[in-house]
Amino acid sequence: MALKHTILAFLSRQPLSGYDVAKEFAEGFGSCFWKASQQQVYAELTKLEQQGSVTYEAIPQPGRLDKKIYSITDQGQQELLDWLTQPCEPAAIREDLGVMGLAGHLVSSQVVIREIERRRQLHVEMVQHVKKLDEHFSQHLDSLDLKDLYMHLVIRRGIRYQEEWVAWCDEALQAIGQTVKR
Amino acid sequence: MALKHTILAFLSRQPLSGYDVAKEFAEGFGSCFWKASQQQVYAELTKLEQQGSVTYEAIPQPGRLDKKIYSITDQGQQELLDWLTQPCEPAAIREDLGVMGLAGHLVSSQVVIREIERRRQLHVEMVQHVKKLDEHFSQHLDSLDLKDLYMHLVIRRGIRYQEEWVAWCDEALQAIGQTVKR
DNA sequence: TTATTGTATTCAAAAACTTGAATACAATAA
DNA sequence: TTATTGTATTCAAGTTTTTGAATACAATAA
Numbered sequence: 192m193a194l195k196h197t198i199l200a201f202l203s204r205q206p207l208s209g210y211d212v213a214k215e216f217a218e219g220f221g222s223c224f225w226k227a228s229q230q231q232v233y234a235e236l237t238k239l240e241q242q243g244s245v246t247y248e249a250i251p252q253p254g255r256l257d258k259k260i261y262s263i264t265d266q267g268q269q270e271l272l273d274w275l276t277q278p279c280e281p282a283a284i285r286e287d288l289g290v291m292g293l294a295g296h297l298v299s300s301q302v303v304i305r306e307i308e309r310r311r312q313l314h315v316e317m318v319q320h321v322k323k324l325d326e327h328f329s330q331h332l333d334s335l336d337l338k339d340l341y342m343h344l345v346i347r348r349g350i351r352y353q354e355e356w357v358a359w360c361d362e363a364l365q366a367i368g369q370t371v372k373r
Numbered sequence: 374m375a376l377k378h379t380i381l382a383f384l385s386r387q388p389l390s391g392y393d394v395a396k397e398f399a400e401g402f403g404s405c406f407w408k409a410s411q412q413q414v415y416a417e418l419t420k421l422e423q424q425g426s427v428t429y430e431a432i433p434q435p436g437r438l439d440k441k442i443y444s445i446t447d448q449g450q451q452e453l454l455d456w457l458t459q460p461c462e463p464a465a466i467r468e469d470l471g472v473m474g475l476a477g478h479l480v481s482s483q484v485v486i487r488e489i490e491r492r493r494q495l496h497v498e499m500v501q502h503v504k505k506l507d508e509h510f511s512q513h514l515d516s517l518d519l520k521d522l523y524m525h526l527v528i529r530r531g532i533r534y535q536e537e538w539v540a541w542c543d544e545a546l547q548a549i550g551q552t553v554k555r
Numbered sequence: 556t557t558a559t560t561g562t563a564t565t566c567a568a569a570a571a572c573t574t575g576a577a578t579a580c581a582a583t584a585a
Numbered sequence: 586t587t588a589t590t591g592t593a594t595t596c597a598a599g600t601t602t603t604t605g606a607a608t609a610c611a612a613t614a615a
Binding site for chain 1: 383403405407408453454460462470471473475482484495496525529530531534544549552
Binding site: 214258 | 561562563564565566
Protein backbone atom coordinates (compact mmCIF):
# COMPACT_ATOMS: atom_id res chain seq x y z
CA MET A 192 0.00 0.00 0.00
CA ALA A 193 1.09 3.50 -0.68
CA LEU A 194 -0.66 5.61 1.92
CA LYS A 195 2.57 5.50 3.87
CA HIS A 196 4.57 6.60 0.89
CA THR A 197 2.09 9.25 -0.14
CA ILE A 198 2.33 10.86 3.27
CA LEU A 199 6.12 10.60 3.22
CA ALA A 200 6.06 12.22 -0.21
CA PHE A 201 4.02 15.15 1.10
CA LEU A 202 6.40 15.57 4.00
CA SER A 203 9.40 15.36 1.69
CA ARG A 204 8.14 18.62 0.19
CA GLN A 205 7.48 20.40 3.47
CA PRO A 206 6.61 19.75 7.13
CA LEU A 207 2.88 19.55 7.72
CA SER A 208 0.39 18.89 10.51
CA GLY A 209 -1.93 15.92 10.31
CA TYR A 210 -4.71 18.30 9.50
CA ASP A 211 -2.74 19.75 6.61
CA VAL A 212 -1.97 16.30 5.23
CA ALA A 213 -5.62 15.34 5.43
CA LYS A 214 -6.51 18.55 3.63
CA GLU A 215 -4.10 17.74 0.85
CA PHE A 216 -5.89 14.45 0.43
CA ALA A 217 -9.28 16.08 0.44
CA GLU A 218 -8.62 19.08 -1.75
CA GLY A 219 -5.19 19.04 -3.36
CA PHE A 220 -3.45 16.02 -4.71
CA GLY A 221 -6.00 13.67 -3.25
CA SER A 222 -8.91 15.24 -5.00
CA CYS A 223 -7.53 13.87 -8.22
CA PHE A 224 -5.29 11.02 -7.21
CA TRP A 225 -5.61 9.57 -3.81
CA LYS A 226 -8.19 9.72 -1.09
CA ALA A 227 -7.62 9.10 2.57
CA SER A 228 -9.79 10.01 5.51
CA GLN A 229 -8.61 12.17 8.37
CA GLN A 230 -8.63 9.20 10.71
CA GLN A 231 -6.49 7.22 8.34
CA VAL A 232 -3.99 10.06 8.08
CA TYR A 233 -3.69 10.54 11.83
CA ALA A 234 -3.37 6.81 12.40
CA GLU A 235 -0.71 6.48 9.75
CA LEU A 236 1.27 9.45 11.07
CA THR A 237 1.26 7.93 14.56
CA LYS A 238 2.53 4.65 13.16
CA LEU A 239 5.14 6.34 11.01
CA GLU A 240 6.35 8.29 14.03
CA GLN A 241 6.67 5.12 16.09
CA GLN A 242 8.67 3.51 13.31
CA GLY A 243 10.99 6.49 13.06
CA SER A 244 10.07 7.53 9.53
CA VAL A 245 8.79 10.91 10.70
CA THR A 246 9.16 13.12 13.77
CA TYR A 247 7.00 15.88 15.03
CA GLU A 248 7.41 19.10 16.88
CA ALA A 249 4.55 19.70 19.27
CA ILE A 250 3.27 23.25 19.15
CA PRO A 251 1.45 23.95 22.43
CA GLN A 252 -1.88 25.60 21.90
CA PRO A 253 -3.54 27.14 24.94
CA GLY A 254 -6.65 25.32 25.97
CA ARG A 255 -6.47 22.47 23.51
CA LEU A 256 -4.39 19.56 22.29
CA ASP A 257 -0.95 20.29 20.89
CA LYS A 258 -0.67 20.83 17.21
CA LYS A 259 1.92 18.43 15.82
CA ILE A 260 4.06 19.49 12.92
CA TYR A 261 5.47 16.40 11.26
CA SER A 262 8.67 16.23 9.24
CA ILE A 263 10.26 13.35 7.39
CA THR A 264 13.39 11.80 8.94
CA ASP A 265 16.46 10.55 7.10
CA GLN A 266 15.15 7.04 7.61
CA GLY A 267 11.79 8.03 6.15
CA GLN A 268 13.48 9.66 3.20
CA GLN A 269 15.44 6.50 2.57
CA GLU A 270 12.29 4.39 2.72
CA LEU A 271 10.61 6.71 0.26
CA LEU A 272 13.63 6.51 -2.01
CA ASP A 273 13.64 2.72 -1.92
CA TRP A 274 10.00 2.65 -2.83
CA LEU A 275 10.43 5.18 -5.62
CA THR A 276 13.13 3.18 -7.36
CA GLN A 277 10.99 0.08 -7.56
CA PRO A 278 8.67 -0.39 -10.53
CA CYS A 279 5.01 0.12 -9.67
CA GLU A 280 1.93 -1.56 -11.06
CA PRO A 281 -1.01 0.24 -12.63
CA ALA A 282 -3.89 0.63 -10.24
CA ALA A 283 -7.15 -1.16 -10.88
CA ILE A 284 -10.10 1.07 -11.67
CA ARG A 285 -12.85 0.30 -9.25
CA GLU A 286 -15.67 2.20 -10.66
CA ASP A 287 -19.27 1.64 -9.69
CA LEU A 288 -20.46 3.12 -12.95
CA GLY A 289 -18.64 0.33 -14.74
CA VAL A 290 -20.57 -2.25 -12.78
CA MET A 291 -23.73 -0.49 -13.80
CA GLY A 292 -22.88 -1.28 -17.39
CA LEU A 293 -22.85 -4.98 -16.58
CA ALA A 294 -26.36 -4.83 -15.23
CA GLY A 295 -27.77 -1.75 -16.91
CA HIS A 296 -30.22 -3.88 -18.87
CA LEU A 297 -32.12 -4.47 -15.63
CA VAL A 298 -33.23 -0.85 -15.35
CA SER A 299 -34.80 1.51 -17.87
CA SER A 300 -32.52 3.43 -20.19
CA GLN A 301 -33.88 6.59 -18.55
CA VAL A 302 -32.20 5.62 -15.30
CA VAL A 303 -28.91 4.89 -17.05
CA ILE A 304 -29.05 8.14 -19.02
CA ARG A 305 -29.84 10.21 -15.97
CA GLU A 306 -26.97 8.66 -14.04
CA ILE A 307 -24.50 9.29 -16.85
CA GLU A 308 -25.68 12.89 -17.15
CA ARG A 309 -25.20 13.34 -13.43
CA ARG A 310 -21.71 11.94 -13.67
CA ARG A 311 -20.85 14.11 -16.61
CA GLN A 312 -21.69 17.18 -14.59
CA LEU A 313 -19.55 16.02 -11.65
CA HIS A 314 -16.57 15.50 -13.91
CA VAL A 315 -17.04 18.87 -15.60
CA GLU A 316 -16.78 20.43 -12.15
CA MET A 317 -13.74 18.34 -11.33
CA VAL A 318 -12.00 19.54 -14.46
CA GLN A 319 -12.48 23.11 -13.27
CA HIS A 320 -11.24 22.27 -9.80
CA VAL A 321 -8.14 20.44 -10.92
CA LYS A 322 -7.30 23.06 -13.51
CA LYS A 323 -7.26 25.58 -10.71
CA LEU A 324 -4.66 23.49 -8.90
CA ASP A 325 -2.57 23.60 -12.03
CA GLU A 326 -2.82 27.34 -12.67
CA HIS A 327 0.26 28.23 -10.70
CA PHE A 328 2.33 25.74 -12.68
CA SER A 329 0.90 26.07 -16.17
CA GLN A 330 1.52 29.82 -16.15
CA HIS A 331 5.27 29.38 -15.88
CA LEU A 332 5.60 26.20 -17.83
CA ASP A 333 8.82 27.28 -19.52
CA SER A 334 10.64 28.04 -16.31
CA LEU A 335 9.50 25.21 -14.00
CA ASP A 336 12.17 23.22 -12.25
CA LEU A 337 11.87 19.44 -12.24
CA LYS A 338 10.14 19.33 -8.85
CA ASP A 339 7.37 21.62 -10.01
CA LEU A 340 7.22 20.05 -13.45
CA TYR A 341 6.50 16.68 -11.83
CA MET A 342 3.74 18.21 -9.77
CA HIS A 343 2.34 19.81 -12.89
CA LEU A 344 2.42 16.49 -14.72
CA VAL A 345 0.62 14.73 -11.89
CA ILE A 346 -2.09 17.37 -11.97
CA ARG A 347 -2.21 17.11 -15.75
CA ARG A 348 -2.92 13.43 -15.34
CA GLY A 349 -5.82 14.37 -13.10
CA ILE A 350 -7.15 16.91 -15.61
CA ARG A 351 -6.91 14.45 -18.47
CA TYR A 352 -8.61 11.80 -16.39
CA GLN A 353 -11.56 14.02 -15.64
CA GLU A 354 -11.80 15.29 -19.20
CA GLU A 355 -11.73 11.72 -20.42
CA TRP A 356 -14.71 10.94 -18.24
CA VAL A 357 -16.66 13.81 -19.73
CA ALA A 358 -15.79 12.63 -23.23
CA TRP A 359 -16.87 9.09 -22.46
CA CYS A 360 -20.14 10.29 -21.00
CA ASP A 361 -20.83 12.14 -24.23
CA GLU A 362 -19.99 9.09 -26.30
CA ALA A 363 -22.17 6.89 -24.12
CA LEU A 364 -25.15 9.26 -24.11
CA GLN A 365 -25.04 9.54 -27.87
CA ALA A 366 -24.78 5.79 -28.41
CA ILE A 367 -27.61 5.03 -25.99
CA GLY A 368 -29.78 7.71 -27.55
CA GLN A 369 -29.30 6.22 -30.99
CA THR A 370 -29.96 2.67 -29.85
CA VAL A 371 -33.10 3.62 -27.94
CA LYS A 372 -34.50 5.44 -30.96
CA ARG A 373 -33.88 2.39 -33.13
CA MET B 374 -18.48 -1.64 -1.48
CA ALA B 375 -19.47 -3.02 -4.79
CA LEU B 376 -17.80 -6.43 -4.95
CA LYS B 377 -21.13 -7.86 -3.95
CA HIS B 378 -22.92 -5.97 -6.66
CA THR B 379 -20.32 -6.71 -9.27
CA ILE B 380 -20.73 -10.43 -8.67
CA LEU B 381 -24.50 -10.11 -8.69
CA ALA B 382 -24.20 -8.22 -11.98
CA PHE B 383 -22.15 -11.02 -13.51
CA LEU B 384 -24.69 -13.58 -12.36
CA SER B 385 -27.55 -11.46 -13.67
CA ARG B 386 -26.12 -12.14 -17.11
CA GLN B 387 -25.60 -15.86 -16.68
CA PRO B 388 -24.97 -18.52 -14.01
CA LEU B 389 -21.29 -19.03 -13.30
CA SER B 390 -19.00 -21.03 -11.06
CA GLY B 391 -16.75 -19.25 -8.59
CA TYR B 392 -13.86 -20.04 -10.85
CA ASP B 393 -15.62 -18.42 -13.79
CA VAL B 394 -16.39 -15.29 -11.79
CA ALA B 395 -12.79 -15.04 -10.67
CA LYS B 396 -11.71 -15.42 -14.28
CA GLU B 397 -13.97 -12.57 -15.32
CA PHE B 398 -12.25 -10.42 -12.76
CA ALA B 399 -8.81 -11.46 -13.89
CA GLU B 400 -9.28 -11.37 -17.64
CA GLY B 401 -12.59 -9.91 -18.71
CA PHE B 402 -14.33 -7.00 -17.12
CA GLY B 403 -11.95 -6.98 -14.20
CA SER B 404 -8.89 -6.51 -16.31
CA CYS B 405 -10.11 -3.04 -17.08
CA PHE B 406 -12.51 -2.15 -14.31
CA TRP B 407 -12.44 -4.14 -11.17
CA LYS B 408 -10.00 -6.54 -9.59
CA ALA B 409 -10.79 -9.20 -7.03
CA SER B 410 -8.77 -12.20 -5.99
CA GLN B 411 -10.07 -15.75 -6.22
CA GLN B 412 -10.28 -16.00 -2.46
CA GLN B 413 -12.31 -12.84 -2.30
CA VAL B 414 -14.71 -14.14 -4.92
CA TYR B 415 -15.23 -17.48 -3.21
CA ALA B 416 -15.68 -15.83 0.17
CA GLU B 417 -18.18 -13.37 -1.22
CA LEU B 418 -20.16 -16.08 -3.02
CA THR B 419 -20.39 -18.08 0.20
CA LYS B 420 -21.67 -15.02 2.05
CA LEU B 421 -24.10 -14.13 -0.72
CA GLU B 422 -25.44 -17.68 -0.66
CA GLN B 423 -25.96 -17.55 3.09
CA GLN B 424 -27.83 -14.29 2.72
CA GLY B 425 -30.05 -15.68 0.00
CA SER B 426 -28.90 -13.42 -2.82
CA VAL B 427 -27.58 -16.34 -4.85
CA THR B 428 -28.07 -20.11 -4.94
CA TYR B 429 -25.91 -22.80 -6.37
CA GLU B 430 -26.36 -26.13 -7.98
CA ALA B 431 -23.63 -28.54 -6.97
CA ILE B 432 -22.27 -30.51 -9.87
CA PRO B 433 -20.63 -33.67 -8.48
CA GLN B 434 -17.22 -34.30 -9.95
CA PRO B 435 -15.73 -37.75 -9.38
CA GLY B 436 -12.73 -37.67 -7.12
CA ARG B 437 -12.84 -34.01 -6.18
CA LEU B 438 -14.91 -31.25 -4.63
CA ASP B 439 -18.23 -30.41 -6.21
CA LYS B 440 -18.30 -27.68 -8.77
CA LYS B 441 -20.84 -25.08 -7.75
CA ILE B 442 -22.78 -23.22 -10.39
CA TYR B 443 -24.18 -20.04 -8.87
CA SER B 444 -27.26 -18.18 -10.04
CA ILE B 445 -28.81 -14.98 -8.82
CA THR B 446 -32.08 -15.28 -6.84
CA ASP B 447 -35.07 -12.94 -7.03
CA GLN B 448 -33.88 -11.41 -3.79
CA GLY B 449 -30.42 -10.88 -5.24
CA GLN B 450 -31.88 -9.33 -8.35
CA GLN B 451 -33.90 -6.95 -6.22
CA GLU B 452 -30.81 -5.96 -4.23
CA LEU B 453 -28.93 -5.33 -7.44
CA LEU B 454 -31.82 -3.25 -8.74
CA ASP B 455 -31.95 -1.16 -5.58
CA TRP B 456 -28.25 -0.50 -5.84
CA LEU B 457 -28.46 0.39 -9.52
CA THR B 458 -31.11 3.01 -9.03
CA GLN B 459 -29.06 4.90 -6.48
CA PRO B 460 -26.60 7.53 -7.66
CA CYS B 461 -22.98 6.43 -7.37
CA GLU B 462 -19.89 8.44 -6.62
CA PRO B 463 -16.82 8.61 -8.83
CA ALA B 464 -14.06 6.31 -7.62
CA ALA B 465 -10.83 7.77 -6.33
CA ILE B 466 -7.77 7.08 -8.41
CA ARG B 467 -5.18 5.41 -6.28
CA GLU B 468 -2.23 5.43 -8.48
CA ASP B 469 1.29 4.85 -7.27
CA LEU B 470 2.71 6.64 -10.26
CA GLY B 471 0.92 9.76 -9.12
CA VAL B 472 2.67 9.59 -5.77
CA MET B 473 5.93 9.32 -7.62
CA GLY B 474 5.27 12.74 -9.06
CA LEU B 475 5.07 14.19 -5.57
CA ALA B 476 8.50 12.88 -4.72
CA GLY B 477 10.10 12.46 -8.12
CA HIS B 478 12.59 15.21 -7.36
CA LEU B 479 14.28 12.82 -4.92
CA VAL B 480 15.47 10.51 -7.67
CA SER B 481 17.26 11.17 -10.94
CA SER B 482 15.18 12.04 -13.97
CA GLN B 483 16.53 8.86 -15.55
CA VAL B 484 14.63 6.80 -13.00
CA VAL B 485 11.45 8.75 -13.58
CA ILE B 486 11.78 8.51 -17.35
CA ARG B 487 12.44 4.79 -17.26
CA GLU B 488 9.42 4.19 -15.06
CA ILE B 489 7.14 6.20 -17.31
CA GLU B 490 8.44 4.35 -20.36
CA ARG B 491 7.76 1.06 -18.63
CA ARG B 492 4.25 2.16 -17.81
CA ARG B 493 3.63 3.35 -21.32
CA GLN B 494 4.46 -0.08 -22.63
CA LEU B 495 2.12 -1.76 -20.13
CA HIS B 496 -0.75 0.47 -21.17
CA VAL B 497 -0.08 -0.09 -24.86
CA GLU B 498 -0.48 -3.80 -24.19
CA MET B 499 -3.63 -3.20 -22.18
CA VAL B 500 -5.16 -1.25 -25.05
CA GLN B 501 -4.64 -4.29 -27.28
CA HIS B 502 -6.09 -6.62 -24.67
CA VAL B 503 -9.18 -4.56 -23.98
CA LYS B 504 -9.80 -3.91 -27.66
CA LYS B 505 -9.92 -7.64 -28.12
CA LEU B 506 -12.68 -7.86 -25.52
CA ASP B 507 -14.59 -5.28 -27.54
CA GLU B 508 -14.18 -6.90 -30.95
CA HIS B 509 -17.32 -8.94 -30.72
CA PHE B 510 -19.36 -5.83 -29.94
CA SER B 511 -17.72 -3.20 -32.12
CA GLN B 512 -18.23 -5.35 -35.20
CA HIS B 513 -22.01 -5.22 -34.90
CA LEU B 514 -22.33 -1.78 -33.42
CA ASP B 515 -25.41 -0.93 -35.43
CA SER B 516 -27.38 -3.94 -34.34
CA LEU B 517 -26.47 -4.24 -30.66
CA ASP B 518 -29.29 -4.46 -28.17
CA LEU B 519 -29.07 -2.31 -25.06
CA LYS B 520 -27.56 -5.08 -22.95
CA ASP B 521 -24.67 -5.53 -25.33
CA LEU B 522 -24.37 -1.81 -25.97
CA TYR B 523 -23.85 -1.22 -22.27
CA MET B 524 -21.16 -3.86 -22.18
CA HIS B 525 -19.55 -2.27 -25.20
CA LEU B 526 -19.62 1.13 -23.51
CA VAL B 527 -18.03 -0.23 -20.36
CA ILE B 528 -15.26 -1.75 -22.42
CA ARG B 529 -14.92 1.49 -24.36
CA ARG B 530 -14.34 3.23 -21.05
CA GLY B 531 -11.54 0.76 -20.40
CA ILE B 532 -10.01 1.33 -23.83
CA ARG B 533 -10.15 5.10 -23.46
CA TYR B 534 -8.65 4.86 -20.00
CA GLN B 535 -5.68 2.89 -21.24
CA GLU B 536 -5.21 5.09 -24.30
CA GLU B 537 -5.32 8.13 -22.08
CA TRP B 538 -2.49 6.69 -20.00
CA VAL B 539 -0.38 6.22 -23.10
CA ALA B 540 -1.08 9.79 -24.19
CA TRP B 541 -0.17 11.16 -20.77
CA CYS B 542 3.07 9.17 -20.74
CA ASP B 543 4.00 10.72 -24.08
CA GLU B 544 3.18 14.20 -22.81
CA ALA B 545 5.18 13.62 -19.64
CA LEU B 546 8.20 12.16 -21.40
CA GLN B 547 8.32 15.07 -23.79
CA ALA B 548 8.00 17.67 -21.04
CA ILE B 549 10.65 16.04 -18.87
CA GLY B 550 12.99 15.70 -21.83
CA GLN B 551 12.67 19.38 -22.60
CA THR B 552 13.17 20.49 -19.02
CA VAL B 553 16.21 18.29 -18.51
CA LYS B 554 17.83 19.67 -21.64
CA ARG B 555 17.25 23.20 -20.41
C1' DT C 556 -26.15 36.42 18.89
C1' DT C 557 -26.55 32.24 16.96
C1' DA C 558 -25.30 29.03 13.52
C1' DT C 559 -22.03 27.39 10.46
C1' DT C 560 -17.64 26.42 8.80
C1' DG C 561 -12.82 25.65 9.64
C1' DT C 562 -8.99 24.10 12.46
C1' DA C 563 -7.19 20.06 15.03
C1' DT C 564 -7.04 15.45 17.07
C1' DT C 565 -8.45 10.79 18.84
C1' DC C 566 -10.98 6.33 19.55
C1' DA C 567 -13.24 2.06 18.20
C1' DA C 568 -15.71 -1.41 15.57
C1' DA C 569 -16.75 -3.44 11.41
C1' DA C 570 -15.95 -4.48 6.71
C1' DA C 571 -12.91 -5.34 3.05
C1' DC C 572 -8.72 -6.71 1.03
C1' DT C 573 -4.14 -8.95 0.63
C1' DT C 574 -1.02 -12.62 1.11
C1' DG C 575 0.25 -17.14 1.40
C1' DA C 576 -0.84 -21.70 1.52
C1' DA C 577 -3.00 -26.36 0.63
C1' DT C 578 -5.59 -29.83 -2.15
C1' DA C 579 -6.55 -32.30 -6.58
C1' DC C 580 -6.97 -33.69 -11.12
C1' DA C 581 -6.83 -32.81 -16.49
C1' DA C 582 -4.70 -31.37 -20.45
C1' DT C 583 -1.05 -29.81 -23.01
C1' DA C 584 3.66 -28.62 -24.12
C1' DA C 585 8.65 -29.59 -23.95
C1' DT D 586 7.77 -38.55 -19.46
C1' DT D 587 8.04 -34.66 -16.98
C1' DA D 588 6.80 -30.01 -16.23
C1' DT D 589 3.64 -26.51 -16.71
C1' DT D 590 -0.68 -24.48 -17.13
C1' DG D 591 -5.59 -24.60 -16.37
C1' DT D 592 -9.66 -25.96 -13.78
C1' DA D 593 -11.77 -25.71 -9.10
C1' DT D 594 -12.19 -24.78 -4.15
C1' DT D 595 -11.01 -23.68 0.74
C1' DC D 596 -8.63 -21.88 4.99
C1' DA D 597 -6.26 -18.55 7.87
C1' DA D 598 -3.71 -14.57 9.32
C1' DG D 599 -2.68 -10.11 8.85
C1' DT D 600 -3.30 -5.46 7.01
C1' DT D 601 -6.02 -1.71 5.29
C1' DT D 602 -10.00 0.87 4.81
C1' DT D 603 -14.51 2.49 6.04
C1' DT D 604 -17.83 4.27 9.05
C1' DG D 605 -19.32 6.69 12.84
C1' DA D 606 -18.55 9.14 16.77
C1' DA D 607 -16.58 12.47 20.23
C1' DT D 608 -14.00 16.65 21.77
C1' DA D 609 -12.80 21.65 21.48
C1' DC D 610 -12.10 26.20 20.18
C1' DA D 611 -11.80 30.22 16.48
C1' DA D 612 -13.60 32.84 13.00
C1' DT D 613 -17.04 34.31 10.12
C1' DA D 614 -21.63 34.87 8.29
C1' DA D 615 -26.61 35.51 8.89
